[in-house]
């Protein structure tokens with residue numbers, strides 16, 4: 001009898017099922033990514049049932065490809081087909097998880113990460129052999145997918161659940177304060193806040209040029225004069241006592257030097273300032289993550305993106321699953337001592353750390 005954790009895939013037959021599920025599940029993720037980007041799920045949800053020709057016409061797509069896609073989705077039991085194998089339908093119970101009607105329950109967009117992994121696989125293989133990493137510019141669609149991801153996990157609950165986590169923050173935003181979003185990507189959260197709190201001043205910094213250009217253009221189109229975006233490496237943030245509120249959304253674990261960035265954040269905060277760090281909720285010990293509902297996916301996204309972008313810059317390569325214990329250690333080392341932690345029901349993949357200076 002051994003004391004090691006026993007997994008329930010200990011017979012060859014059971015493990016064969018794991019392998020079959022991997023092949024079918026990986027394939028299904030790519031097909032869902034395609035269904036999401038082509039609008040096929042939305043088109044299918046709008047009708048009771050449709051033939052492949054009707055569905056292709058509705059979505060403006062090639063029928064032969066749509067029919068093969070439907071085949072994969074039927075075998076995965078995502079889509080149903082009638083006895084004549086011609087009429088397809090999306091069961092109402094599946095719709096919230098695949099279409100906009102589900103709001104934050106819609107998981108279809110996340111499958112785009114799986115498709116992104118395939119595009120960088122050869123580069124990552126080289127990293128396995130030689131070390132180092134792939135930089136942000138190796139990831140063609142990363143900022144598109146990320147903006148969609150945070151559009152769901154952050155924007156849907158920013159005003160009702162996230163900002164109220166910090167005592168008195170909403171009142172201060174209404175009165176007028178200086179706010180920084182570090183690693184802001186396309187700046188969706190800042191744009192929403194700038195619109196909602198016209199008396200406050202908002203700054204967004206990101207390492208990458210493309211999302212900053214998009215965020216700047218979005219601010220111009222919305223005619224917002226209280227928000228500015230700039231390409232800046234957070235490691236070089238050399239501002240002291242400059243902001244009342246600093247936020248990072250999913251932007252610490254993939255830093256090259258998260259230790260330096262956290263210290264810079266502490267220095268940049270004014271006395272009584274507040275730092276809100278949203279980052280992946282996990283344990284720093286892999287064994288504790290076995291039951292994590294997204295464990296395999298998150299270690300994979302780490303290998304294929306978050307860890308590698310850090311290593312590409314000679315960084316620590318913390319990885320997506322750096323975990324709560326490591327996060328608290330680094331936050332303490334950066335000078336934060338007053339910390340409260342929250343997990344929100346709609347976003348159980350993330351932990352929200354509220355830190356007061």
Ligand SMILES: C[S@@+](CC[C@H](N)C(=O)[O-])C[C@H]1O[C@@H](n2cnc3c(N)ncnc32)[C@H](O)[C@@H]1O
Nearest residue numbers: 150183184185206207208233234235249250251
């Ligand atoms: C996982 S994305 C999150 C983006 C955004 N906060 C959101 O929630 O959509 C991490 C972001 O951090 C940025 N980033 C990484 N290292 C950075 C650095 N040293 N300085 C500034 N931004 C950085 C990346 O370019 C990327 O946009």
